[in-house]
Amino acid sequence: xxxxxxxxxxxxxxxxxxxxxxxxxxxxxxxxxxxxxxxxxxxxxxxxxxxxxxxxxxxxxxxxxxxxxxxxxxxxxxxxxxxxxxxxxxxxxxxxxxxxxxxxxxxxxxxxxxxxxxxxxxxxxxxxxxxxxxxxxxxxxxxxxxxxxxxxxxxxxxxxxxxxxxxxxxxxxxxxxxxxxxxxxxxxxxxxxxxxxxxxxxxxxxxxxxxxxxxxxxxxxxxxxxxxxxxxxxxxxxxxxxxxxxxxxxxxxxxxxx
Amino acid sequence: xxxxxxxxxxxxxxxxxxxxxxxxxxxxxxxxxxxxxxxxxxxxxxxxxxxxxxxxxxxxxxxxxxxxxxxxxxxxxxxxxxxxxxxxxxxxxxxxxxxxxxxxxxxxxxxxxxxxxxxxxxxxxxxxxxxxxxxxxxxxxxxxxxxxxxxxxxxxxxxxxxxxxxxxxxxxxxxxxxxxxxxxxxxxxxxxxxxxxxxxxxxxxxxxxxxxxxxxxxxxxxxxxxxxxxxxxxxxxxxxxxxxxxxxxxxxxxxxxxxxxxxxxxxxxxxxxxxxxxxxxxxxxxxxxxxxxxxxxxxxxxxxxxxxxxxxxxxxxxxxxxxxxxxxxxxxxxxxxxxxxxxxxxxxxxxxxxxxxxxxxxxxxxxxxxxxxxxxxxxxxxxxxxxxxxxxxxxxxxxxxxxxxxxxxxxxxxxxxxxxxxxxxxxxxxxxxxxxxxxxxxxxxxxxxxxxxxxxxxxxxxxxxxxxxxxxxxxxxxxxxxxxxxxxxxxxxxxxxxxxxxxxxxxxxxxxxxxxxxxxxxxxxxxxxxxxxxxxxxxxxxxxxxxxxxxxxxxxxxxxxxxxxxxxxxxxxxxxxxxxxxxxxxxxxxxxxxxxxxxxxxxxxxxxxxxxxxxxxxxxxxxxxx
Numbered sequence: 001x002x003x004x005x006x007x008x009x010x011x012x013x014x015x016x017x018x019x020x021x022x023x024x025x026x027x028x029x030x031x032x033x034x035x036x037x038x039x040x041x042x043x044x045x046x047x048x049x050x051x052x053x054x055x056x057x058x059x060x061x062x063x064x065x066x067x068x069x070x071x072x073x074x075x076x077x078x079x080x081x082x083x084x085x086x087x088x089x090x091x092x093x094x095x096x097x098x099x100x101x102x103x104x105x106x107x108x109x110x111x112x113x114x115x116x117x118x119x120x121x122x123x124x125x126x127x128x129x130x131x132x133x134x135x136x137x138x139x140x141x142x143x144x145x146x147x148x149x150x151x152x153x154x155x156x157x158x159x160x161x162x163x164x165x166x167x168x169x170x171x172x173x174x175x176x177x178x179x180x181x182x183x184x185x186x187x188x189x190x191x192x193x194x195x196x197x198x199x200x201x202x203x204x205x206x207x208x209x210x211x212x213x214x215x216x217x218x219x220x221x222x223x224x225x226x227x228x229x230x231x232x233x234x235x236x237x238x239x240x241x242x243x244x245x246x247x248x249x250x251x252x253x254x255x256x257x258x
Numbered sequence: 259x260x261x262x263x264x265x266x267x268x269x270x271x272x273x274x275x276x277x278x279x280x281x282x283x284x285x286x287x288x289x290x291x292x293x294x295x296x297x298x299x300x301x302x303x304x305x306x307x308x309x310x311x312x313x314x315x316x317x318x319x320x321x322x323x324x325x326x327x328x329x330x331x332x333x334x335x336x337x338x339x340x341x342x343x344x345x346x347x348x349x350x351x352x353x354x355x356x357x358x359x360x361x362x363x364x365x366x367x368x369x370x371x372x373x374x375x376x377x378x379x380x381x382x383x384x385x386x387x388x389x390x391x392x393x394x395x396x397x398x399x400x401x402x403x404x405x406x407x408x409x410x411x412x413x414x415x416x417x418x419x420x421x422x423x424x425x426x427x428x429x430x431x432x433x434x435x436x437x438x439x440x441x442x443x444x445x446x447x448x449x450x451x452x453x454x455x456x457x458x459x460x461x462x463x464x465x466x467x468x469x470x471x472x473x474x475x476x477x478x479x480x481x482x483x484x485x486x487x488x489x490x491x492x493x494x495x496x497x498x499x500x501x502x503x504x505x506x507x508x509x510x511x512x513x514x515x516x517x518x519x520x521x522x523x524x525x526x527x528x529x530x531x532x533x534x535x536x537x538x539x540x541x542x543x544x545x546x547x548x549x550x551x552x553x554x555x556x557x558x559x560x561x562x563x564x565x566x567x568x569x570x571x572x573x574x575x576x577x578x579x580x581x582x583x584x585x586x587x588x589x590x591x592x593x594x595x596x597x598x599x600x601x602x603x604x605x606x607x608x609x610x611x612x613x614x615x616x617x618x619x620x621x622x623x624x625x626x627x628x629x630x631x632x633x634x635x636x637x638x639x640x641x642x643x644x645x646x647x648x649x650x651x652x653x654x655x656x657x658x659x660x661x662x663x664x665x666x667x668x669x670x671x672x673x674x675x676x677x678x679x680x681x682x683x684x685x686x687x688x689x690x691x692x693x694x695x696x697x698x699x700x701x702x703x704x705x706x707x708x709x710x711x712x713x714x715x716x717x718x719x720x721x722x723x724x725x726x727x728x729x730x731x732x733x734x735x736x737x738x739x740x741x742x743x744x745x746x747x748x749x750x751x752x753x754x755x756x757x758x759x760x761x762x763x764x765x766x767x768x769x770x771x772x773x774x775x776x777x778x779x780x781x782x783x784x785x786x787x788x789x790x791x792x793x794x795x796x797x798x799x800x801x802x803x804x805x806x807x808x809x810x811x812x813x814x815x816x817x818x819x820x821x822x823x824x825x826x827x828x829x830x831x832x833x834x835x836x837x838x839x840x841x842x843x844x845x846x847x848x849x850x851x852x853x854x855x856x857x858x859x860x861x862x863x864x865x866x867x868x869x870x871x872x873x874x875x876x877x878x879x880x881x882x883x884x
Contacts, residue, residue, distance in 0.1 A: 047544050051260040057543040065538055139534060165534045168554035168611050190753060191553040197736035218753050222735040
């Protein structure tokens with residue numbers, strides 16, 4: 001979550017895609033500022049007037065989408081070889097997330113993407129917590145995540161491809177999942193939050209900073225009603241009435257297993 | 259760099275339909291001579307010579323403006339065919355040197371000129387008046403080339419000028435010159451040709467009758483699966499561009515996999531994956547991503563004692579096909595959804611993934627946008643006639659049978675007698691509730707009853723009501739679309755305790771489908787009691803609004819008709835889905851496209867949905883429709 005200079009929390013839209021001001025971004029999804037706007041206008045003008053530019057943009061868009069697909073392929077062979085927990089952990093680590101096995105320390109990839117291979121030996125040890133913040137997990141990638149049957153804490157903060165369809169897939173984790181964080185996911189809306197009612201063991205749910213939710217305060221109330229045993233964090237029901245001096249607790253650190 | 263014509267560019271920015279057609283119209287500068295079919299006083303041969311001109315109103319420049327000719331020169335273009343498939347003009351053959359002939363606001367010299375009225379579509383007020391010297395066309399061209407001040411000023415008489423002199427109106431002349439240059443530059447709409455952008459093209463490989471979600475889906479998959487880019491010209495003909503009575507827009511928008519037929523389940527599963535990846539399928543560069551507003555809340559079907567066994571076997575089939583459905587007992591129901599009254603419920607099936615509801619307009623808009631970017635032609639008009647040719651052939655049983663094939667479709671424009679014959683190779687009947695009329699036009703059903711020739715398409719419009727009510731104490735955010743044992747259904751709408759639902763009436767109380775008027779008594783008597791029984795909170799509700807829409811109801815077995823007709827060999831059906839057309843549209847579109855392009859169903863086998871079953875009497879009944 002980003003904080004502006006005067007302490008107001010900004011809508012989280014751009015940061016996960018600020019790697020390249022790519023001409024292959026889907027128009028309208030990123031909020032540009034200043035120079036980016038001029039570039040975007042120039043690009044749109046070129047796109048409208050030249051077939052070549054349009055074709056190039058289309059090609060780059062397809063390439064980007066296929067990259068995401070490649071990242072989210074199913075590791076069924078790994079699952080057969082090393083068991084579901086290791087396969088699921090490998091998937092998360094490959095994406096850049098962090099994994100915590102039961103009674104072990106957090107395993108994180110370093111800035112080059114390398115991680116220690118010790119988890120291959122943890123065949124029977126279930127994964128307790130997953131921190132998949134900023135990972136490019138999508139609907140198909142959840143196949144791998146759902147291998148971790150005894151997951152207790154899941155953090156999907158700022159994942160750009162997690163949307164309502166993905167949330168409807170989380171119900172197999174209902175028995176064990178106690179903590180879920182969806183803060184900052186740009187595609188999650190109140191319609192996806194409606195299908196979290198399967199997760200009856202949830203104790204902590206973080207739904208702060210969801211730009212696609214149309215009415216955050218009302219959604220918070222409805223979600224609280226839907227999950228009576230859960231502490232729903234992130235949206236002040238008075239939001240929109242006035243901005244308080246202190247903001248909501250935004251946990252950017254690894255979620256603490258419950 | 260390949261430059262797009264500015265019309266195509268403008269169309270991309272604004273997005274309306276005629277962009278591509280108009281671009282082609284503008285680009286074609288030959289007119290194919292031919293007699294067109296405008297009846298009415300549109301014949302330019304009725305040129306009226308007028309005397310000395312007074313101050314006549316001169317139309318604004320615009321595409322609807324100008325056709326004028328010199329009397330001696332109206333036969334240009336004879337023998338110059340346009341490229342096949344070009345949008346051709348209608349009746350008035352055009353004079354060459356079109357650029358010279360433009361309304362600029364100057365009055366003509368009073369010697370020979372003609373007032374030509376263009377076709378009946380344009381009013382008198384839009385007819386243009388123009389100078390053309392007796393010297394002829396060449397003279398007009400020379401005059402155009404001469405600088406305004408000299409040539410014109412000497413030869414024209416303008417209003418407001420005194421006899422015998424002329425004034426150099428510098429600003430006016432500059433703007434005139436600019437206008438002329440702009441009009442001569444390529445890419446700008448050429449005003450001389452008559453405006454045919456509202457007409458469909460003269461030739462089209464495939465004509466899709468009906469622009470609803472099924473028709474657009476077939477067109478999309480045809481373009482997607484064609485072997486060469488641009489290999490197929492597809493024309494979508496839609497009678498009502500506001501979609502005021504189309505079933506797509508009036509639909510509740512649900513999608514579920516809880517059917518009894520495996521083909522239906524597979525279609526729904528594919529459609530769910532289509533909707534999930536809609537921004538990959540329907541990606542258009544520069545357009546914002548589509549937000550379908552999908553609610554993945556699932557469907558909950560309730561069954562009484564007598565239906566419980568059928569529901570169990572259905573769920574088994576659904577699980578086999580890969581749908582995520584689970585069975586619930588009344589106790590589990592009460593646990594999960596405390597607001598339900600489980601009296602009379604023996605079993606419930608709850609779909610957990612890939613089920614819910616979405617915004618059908620968004621899907622329609624997304625398909626339309628994508629189709630326009632792929633080069634599909636859209637036309638607003640009504641199909642009034644099929645011109646067929648027949649061939650008698652001998653079957654293997656030594657019977658003579660007449661096979662027909664449609665080679666021309668007459669598309670009539672709105673509020674006019676004007677029509678355009680479109681030569682076509684394949685016709686797709688996706689006309690929804692009105693498919694039977696389209697089929698009758700092709701001669702389907704004209705024959706002795708009981709024969710294949712006499713088998714009509716058994717699709718008819720049935721009116722269904724949807725009511726929206728507000729209930730502050732109603733079920734919460736997790737409410738699925740609940741379908742009661744009595745057939746009544748409801749779902750949540752939005753965050754504000756609004757719900758919508760309805761019920762299918764029994765056979766004998768079917769409302770009259772002549773109009774889309776809502777019967778509120780139906781809610782009071784037939785829907786509300788069942789809802790209040792099932793959900794006690796609904797005893798205090800307040801109806802906010804209601805609407806009605808058509809089901810393209812298949813009276814034979816309530817399942818869709820897909821595939822070619824056995825006798826009219828190039829008409830393909832994609833209709834008759836009786837209320838679940840929207841949720842199966844992507845799958846059906848792909849199936850029909852595969853049938854056309856490859857000759858058989860490749861991915862999902864929809865042979866139980868072919869037309870033959872009506873003649874053979876084999877019902878593929880779907881038990882689970884609402």
